[in-house]
Amino acid sequence: MxxxxxxxxxxxxxxxxxxxxxxxxxxxxxxxxxxxxxxxxxxxxxxxxxxxxxxxxxxxxxxxxxxxxxxxxxxxxxxxxxxxxxxxxxxxxxxxxxxxxxxxxxxxxxxxxxxxxxxxxxxxxxxxxxxxxxxxxxxxxxxxxxxxxxxxxxxxxxxxxxxxxxxxxxxxGVLVTLVGVVGAAAAVGLGTLGEVGAVSAQWDTLAVVVAAMVLLSATLTVVPGGAAQPLLADRGAPTMQGNLVGSAASTDSVTVQGSIRLSPEVQFTMESEEGHYWGVAAYDRYTGSTSGGTWVRTGEAEPYDGRLGGPPGDAREVEQTVTARSRMNALPSAWRPVAVDDSVSSATEVTGQGYLRPTGTVRTNQSISVVSEVPEYTQRELREADGDDYPARVSEAYLQLPESTSERVRQRTAEVTADEETAYDKAVAIERYLESNKQYSLTVDKPDGDVADAFLFEMESGYCVYYASTMVVMLRTQGIPARFVTGYTSGQQVENGEYVVRGLDSHAWVQVYFPDVGWVNFDPTPSGPRESSENARVEEARQNGNPNVDVDGSEQTTTATTVAPDSPETNTTTTATTTTEADGNATNGTDSNAPRGPSDEIVGQEPGVGGNVTTADEGIGGSLPSIPWPPTREQVGIGLALLVGLVAGGRRFGAFTGTYRTLWLYRHGARTEPRADIERAYTRLEHLLSREYRDRRPGETPRSYLQSLGNVGLDDRAVEVGRLYERAHYGATVDRADADRAVRTVNELVWERTPLVGRLLRN
Structure with missing residues (x-):
């Protein structure tokens, strides 16, 4: 047109x-x-x-x-x-x-x-x-x-x-929001002030406004679940359960944290003929170096509408009954859950990754039965399931990697898997590599960049989130579909068919996809050091008399269950009972011939191979957490913005001038020639009198000014300083004794009116 x-x-x-x-x-x-x-x-x-x-x-x-x-x-x-x-x-x-x-x-x-x-x-x-x-x-x-x-x-x-x-x-995030806020204030402020040529005169006002906006954006959370965080965060480290299980229900994402704590409180009991890793959520999308290394669960959950399909291959049915021992917002179960109690079916939904979750809260002591179809397979079947014929939905969702993933991660993974030909053997090689080359510790500094890259090349230790995240990324670089899974390990077996699961049993592991089999669990986190940390935390809680640490039958020993019910070699569940000795050290009684790992894991290796535990400062004691240092980029940005705002505000409202004048009033400074010292002493006196009485009026001489104040009780010593000033100012002879007397008198008058400040400055 x-x-x-x-x-x-x-x-x-x-x-x-x-x-x-x-x-x-x-x-x-x-x-x-x-x-x-x-x-x-x-x-x-x-x-x-x-x-x-x-x-x-x-x-x-x-x-x-x-x-x-x-x-x-x-x-x-x-x-x-x-x-x-x-x-x-x-x-x-x-x-x-x-x-x-x-x-x-x-x-x-x-x-x-x-x-x-x-x-x-x-x-x-x-x-x-x-x-x-x-x-x-x-x-x-x-x-x-x-x-x-x-x-x-x-x-x-x-x-x-x-x-x-x-x-x-x-x-x-905070930094992005700060940049946007500063940009918006600068655009409006400079654009408006520029129209009247007042930028140079009003820059301090603009700086104060920007600083206030920065502080507001950094300290207020706009909506529940938003990314904004208070400037002064909670000093206590988050719990493993809150990070892995709580995030699954509240935000559908898990962000990699730094140091973390273990909660010893019982969360639920599970009745099941077999011990498994009780899954809660799986995540497909990894954010890499930005967003703090976050795992995101894509897609929308759909209402549960009857029995779900099982895995593509052979499977056996396992029924579990979970009884909440505190309010829960998750529905743990063995992979793969296919059915839930009719009584709660209308309040249950299915995530896009195949896990069940309640739409509300599971009440304390409420019991819910879940049926799972657990995959059955052999190592040979997994090796033969190798190939590129993955379903399109699996390839698209579970081979995703950020474009910023470093080349050295790909190269290291290629080195680790160089001698392996099948996807299964590559997964085992990566699992063993991480387990053998990294130490287990709950006290770590969260890296600034990509978590997988940092854990491989810069960090010596970490906990399950770091191990699992790194293994998924490494597998995806080799074209092997994998996903990040959260939930609980099997917990403490108190009798046949019953498991006590505490908050410290919350865990993260890996699932790898095999054609004609489905998702298979792998766990690169060293089981021995992890169980030792958990057992020590339970014993500490018992000795401190913490509530809700035990249920009937769980008080005698702490039992770490190593489960491999679907192992192609044994097809049995292996239970490792760890008894805590009097000195607090844990002795591992695991069957050395049993494969380690979650319910579907097939890795035929001894439990706890490689990976030493770091016992110092693991967050299981009562000491206060240290203040993080160095500060993050967001904290530096906020600090600089506030500093500029304080400087500009001080200039705008005369704080610097007032501070300087106050310090100048209390300290005469170095002595010079007598005439100049007397004039400076009188100037200080006049400033003091203006604060206590009134300013000297235009055209009013110093003598008239002092005489008028004498009518309202002015000290005679001030009149004497006035006389010395007249002599010095109008050319009469003054000496060092006169100057010292004027300075000393003004000092006394100032200090007498502010005795506390006077004593501090005099000393």
Whole structure:
């Protein structure tokens, strides 16, 4: 459509005249704001693939806004933005699998939008990379167009809305939020002040506002489940259970932590003929170096609607009854769960990864029966199941790696698996490598970069989350589908068919996919050191008289159960009873011929091979945790912003001048020639009198000033200093004795009026 009318030509000329170009300093703020939310979307594409296409799309939106900003009217620019957003939505719609398009009802879209605005990460969306690529150009184009036209408030509204969206989803971390807040304040502040040429005069006011916004954004959590964290976090380390099991129910994600604690309280008892690892959740998407090394569970849970399908190969049915000993938001079971009690079926849902979970809370002492079909196989069958014929849904979800995954991780994995030919043997080699080359410890410093890379090359020790995360990443570099799984180990066996499971039994392990078999459990975490830490924690809790540490039958010994019921060699459950001696050391009574690992593990090796336990500072004692050092980038950024704000605020409100004048009042300083010392002493005296009585009026002589104050009780010593000042100021002879007397008198008058400060300064 052509725009050729006289009014249109005039509008175009006015638009061109308002085009600020690329030299306006406020554009830097608008650019920072834009880059803040664009960085979140770039991170999404880095995790799931497509960052190059995303960079081209965003760069194209910037270029389009820059070229058209001089000529395009606002109404037309809004229309272009609407076309970009609508086109992006259409691209995303047709990119998702056809089976999922039926879910795009109005009610479902509204529900998903509400979920996003209350803490659902964008990374949980199907085809998250396509969504990021499709949604970015619209807001980028409009916000940059408005900034180039000098409409900074409008630009900040558009960019701020985009950033706020990602704050609500939990994808924008503290540092990203801080950058966006500073950019928004700078764009509006510099743009507005620039119009009246007041930037140099008002920079301190702008700095104070920015610092206040930074502090507010860093200390307030906007919504439950959001990513924003208080500036001063809880000093206590999180518990393993809270990190692995609590996160599964509240956020559908697990973030790798630093040091962690073990909770000795009984969570539930399990009645089962076989001991297993009791799974709670599986995670498919790994974020890598950004987002703190987070595992995300994608897809939506669906209501349980009758018995589920079992694994693709042979399986045996195992029935379990879980009895909650405290309120629970999880439903642990052996892999793979296929059925649940009819009494709770309507309050149960199935995750996209095949685990059951309650829609509400399992009450204390409530019992729920779950039926699982546990896969049966042999090592030979697993070796023969090797190949590239993985289902498309498995390859797409469980081979994902961030594009930023380091090449040295791939190279080290290739070295570890160089002598192995099958996926099964490669998995065993990686498992044994991690178990033998890393120590087990609950006290670690969380790395800044990729957890797998750091654990392989920079860290000497870690706990289950580090072992499992690293093994999954290593397997995926070799084209082997694997996933991160959380839940509980089998716990303490108190009698045949009953297991006591405590919070410290919460655990993370690995599942590897084999065609015609399904998911098979592997556990690279050394079992011996892990069990020793858990047993020591239970004994400590017992000695301290902590509540809810035991149930009937669990008080005598701490039993660590090593389960391998599906081993192709033994097909039996092996129980290792660890009795705590009087000196507090644990002796391992595990059958050395039994394979170690979770219920489906097939690794025929001795339990606890390799991996020494680090006993110092493992978080099982009562000492206070240390303050983390060095500070994180977010903490440094917040600190610098606050420092600038304090300096600017001090300048704006005269705090520095007032502080200097106060110190100057109490200290005369080094002596010079007598005349100058007397004049300086009188200036200090006059400042003191102005604070106590009034200022000297214009045209009022020092003598008249002192005489007027004498009518309201001025000390005669002040009048004497005034006389000495007149002599020195008007040319009369004064000597060192006169100067010392004036300085001493003023000091006495100052210190008498503030005795505490006077004593401190005098000393």
């Amino acid at each position: 052509s725009e050729s009318g006289p009014s249109d030509v005039q509008s175009a000329r006015e638009a061109a005249s308002r085009y600020v170009g690329l030299r306006d300093p406020a554009l830097v703020g608008a650019l920072l704001l834009t880059l803040s939310y664009v960085s979140v979307l770039y991170h999404v594409t880095d995790v799931v693939g497509g960052s190059r296409d995303f960079a081209l799309a965003v760069g194209g939106a910037f270029l389009l806004a820059t070229v058209l900003g001089r000529f395009l009217r606002l109404r037309t620019a809004v229309l272009v933005t609407a076309v970009l957003v609508a086109g992006g939505a259409a691209v995303y719609y047709f990119a998702v699998p056809e089976s999922n398009r039926a879910l795009f009802t109005t009610a479902r879209v509204v529900d998903d939008t509400v979920a996003l605005l209350t803490g659902l990460s964008v990374l949980r969306l199907a085809k998250a990379g396509v969504w990021a690529l499709a949604m970015a150009p619209g807001p980028v184009f409009l916000s940059w167009y408005l900034a180039l036209r000098g409409r900074y408030v409008g630009s900040v509204l558009v960019g701020g809305a985009a950033l706020a969206f990602f704050v609500l989803t939990g994808d924008a």
